[in-house]
Amino acid sequence: MKKLAVAMVFVMSTGVLFAGGEHCKVKKATMKNVELTGKLVCSDGSSAEDCARVFRVANSKNTQFKVCDKSKADLNALGDNGNSTLRVSGKLVNCGEGEELMIEKVSKT
Numbered sequence: 039m040k041k042l043a044v045a046m047v048f049v050m051s052t053g054v055l056f057a058g059g060e061h062c063k064v065k066k067a068t069m070k071n072v073e074l075t076g077k078l079v080c081s082d083g084s085s086a087e088d089c090a091r092v093f094r095v096a097n098s099k100n101t102q103f104k105v106c107d108k109s110k111a112d113l114n115a116l117g118d119n120g121n122s123t124l125r126v127s128g129k130l131v132n133c134g135e136g137e138e139l140m141i142e143k144v145s146k147t
Contacts, residue, residue, distance in 0.1 A: 069129040072139070075147060078105070078113060079120035087114050093139050096123060103139035106131055111144040123147045 076096045080089035081104070091105040091113065105113070109128065116122065128141040 069131055069140075071127075072130055073125070073127045074139075075123060075125050077120040077122070078116065078124055078126075078144075093126065093141070094120075103130065103137060106133075106138040106140040109139075109141040111141045113141065113144065116144065116146075 074093065074095055076094045076098075078091055078093050081092045082089060092102045093105055095101040095103075111126070111128075116124070123146070125145050125147050126139070126141050127143045128139055130137045131140050
């Protein structure tokens with residue numbers, strides 16, 4: 039009976055871990071370290087704090103990357119919606135829809 043209870047707890051706890059549904063499965067083999075300068079803006083042009091963000095690379099007309107949900111840097115603390123030029127370091131990760139930028143460090147330049 040104890041074995042059954044332990045097995046049930048194990049099954050339920052692993053179910054909770056995997057229930058979140060990952061937006062992008064990050065594999066170390068598909069990561070590329072980057073340091074970029076540019077602006078962090080909402081992809082839809084709004085100024086909401088919970089918008090989907092993109093990083094527009096400076097000195098490039100059309101280069102921008104979606105910001106990965108798993109970014110470690112506190113992006114809401116910047117709160118200027120693309121008014122400041124930023125220096126970011128992180129990783130480009132390969133997702134099903136293309137590359138996303140997982141930001142680890144960010145600073146204003």
